[in-house]
Amino acid sequence: MIKDILQNLKTSSTLKINEISKDLENQGKKIFKFGFGQSPFPIPDDVEASLKKNSFKNKYLPMQGLLELRESIANFESKKKNYIYKSQNIIVGPGSKELMFLLQLLFDGEILLPAPSWVSYKPQAIIGRNKFHFIDTNRDNNWFPSPDSIEKIVSQNKNKKYLLFLNSPNNPCGLNCENLEELSSIIKKYNLIVLSDEIYSDLTFENNYQSISEFCPEQTIISNGLSKWCGAGGWRLGYFVIPDKLSNLIDSLKVLASETFTSVSSPIQYAAITAFENDHNLYLKKSRNILKTLGNYMFENLRSNNVLISKPQGGFYIMPEFLNKKFVSSEKLCEDILDNTGVASLPGSDFGFNSHKMIIRLSFTDFDGKEFMKNILDNTNIDHKLLNKYAPKIVEGTKRLKAWVES
Numbered sequence: 001m002i003k004d005i006l007q008n009l010k011t012s013s014t015l016k017i018n019e020i021s022k023d024l025e026n027q028g029k030k031i032f033k034f035g036f037g038q039s040p041f042p043i044p045d046d047v048e049a050s051l052k053k054n055s056f057k058n059k060y061l062p063m064q065g066l067l068e069l070r071e072s073i074a075n076f077e078s079k080k081k082n083y084i085y086k087s088q089n090i091i092v093g094p095g096s097k098e099l100m101f102l103l104q105l106l107f108d109g110e111i112l113l114p115a116p117s118w119v120s121y122k123p124q125a126i127i128g129r130n131k132f133h134f135i136d137t138n139r140d141n142n143w144f145p146s147p148d149s150i151e152k153i154v155s156q157n158k159n160k161k162y163l164l165f166l167n168s169p170n171n172p173c174g175l176n177c178e179n180l181e182e183l184s185s186i187i188k189k190y191n192l193i194v195l196s197d198e199i200y201s202d203l204t205f206e207n208n209y210q211s212i213s214e215f216c217p218e219q220t221i222i223s224n225g226l227s228k229w230c231g232a233g234g235w236r237l238g239y240f241v242i243p244d245k246l247s248n249l250i251d252s253l254k255v256l257a258s259e260t261f262t263s264v265s266s267p268i269q270y271a272a273i274t275a276f277e278n279d280h281n282l283y284l285k286k287s288r289n290i291l292k293t294l295g296n297y298m299f300e301n302l303r304s305n306n307v308l309i310s311k312p313q314g315g316f317y318i319m320p321e322f323l324n325k326k327f328v329s330s331e332k333l334c335e336d337i338l339d340n341t342g343v344a345s346l347p348g349s350d351f352g353f354n355s356h357k358m359i360i361r362l363s364f365t366d367f368d369g370k371e372f373m374k375n376i377l378d379n380t381n382i383d384h385k386l387l388n389k390y391a392p393k394i395v396e397g398t399k400r401l402k403a404w405v406e407s
Contacts, residue, residue: 034344037316041287042231047278056267063254069270073239088247107193109161142178143170144178146182170315171361176209180215187212196220198222200229201229220243226238226272236265294316296312297387306322317363318364342400
């Protein structure tokens with residue numbers, strides 16, 4: 001029964017750490033909110049203006065999404081992927097998270113999750129009553145699965161349907177998947193369906209994002225939205241791009257949508273057209289410049305003989321492993337860090353790692369993105385002086401964590 005399943009689940013760890021951080025701040029404690037991954041940047045001015053312009057629109061829109069918006073998204077994705085998508089390939093939902101949940105509810109098969117993976121994939125699979133498999137990964141492969149590791153699972157039952165989740169740049173490690181072509185051979189061989197979670201794709205620091213859909217477009221569902229690149233997490237607008245070969249999923253998702261969220265807020269859908277149609281290259285260049293500099297700062301200051309860490313390539317996360325600290329679990333590790341430094345973080349166990357691995361996820365978003373963005377150009381060389389001025393909590397929190405490691 002679903003009630004029994006829910007009794008064994010806990011609140012999403014990302015939302016929980018945000019609430020804990022706020023409670024501690026309200027008690028007068030200085031907290032460095034490195035646990036919650038939310039874009040620090042303002043919504044682009046033209047997109048915000050479009051919302052105000054369309055705020056009077058109060059009618060329900062089609063379950064699949066406003067046609068003009070779906071056409072904008074189809075054009076947006078077609079240009080990026082060099083593949084033709086049409087409005088009928090798009091379904092719009094109240095955040096990509098909701099669409100992923102509905103997909104897991106209707107999918108009749110087993111779920112493949114690289115370890116590490118975003119914290120909500122696994123609970124959604126459990127609620128959807130799907131069997132899931134964590135796929136072993138390693139640091140040398142940017143924490144993404146190898147073709148062999150996938151084949152080891154799917155070859156055991158070739159008659160099963162499998163849904164593979166790929167998130168690049170990855171949450172929690174901030175790294176890109178660099179073996180896409182090799183993975184596509186296994187995807188094609190076993191006719192796997194891929195959910196390509198591309199929510200951080202426009203925040204790839206070198207603007208060199210590559211999607212698995214470029215190698216197997218008819219087996220890939222693209223998931224994206226406004227929360228990360230557009231700073232509009234609270235607007236709750238996400239979308240799927242579903243290829244013609246999987247078009248039956250659109251009809252099933254529309255049925256579920258009709259009995260759950262009905263349709264996304266009308267003003268937000270109209271405003272989103274502006275987000276996808278207008279040129280936001282300057283906004284994105286500044287975002288990438290700031291995030292890349294902050295990620296590099298944390299990497300350079302935390303890496304040592306006692307800390308295994310990779311330089312982030314996109315998004316706003318970094319994932320250190322502490323070699324000189326031993327706790328019962330990574331959860332206890334995070335508690336000790338919070339108690340002794342004020343730095344809030346998430347344990348690696350929330351992302352699929354064994355709890356005995358001393359791994360945590362840090363987010364470098366605890367700063368005023370509007371102020372930072374306003375005071376730089378797209379090509380500004382951001383030095384320590386600018387970091388201290390516009391991201392002081394990132395600087396101080398990193399220094400405190402470094403001192404804790406060395407203690």
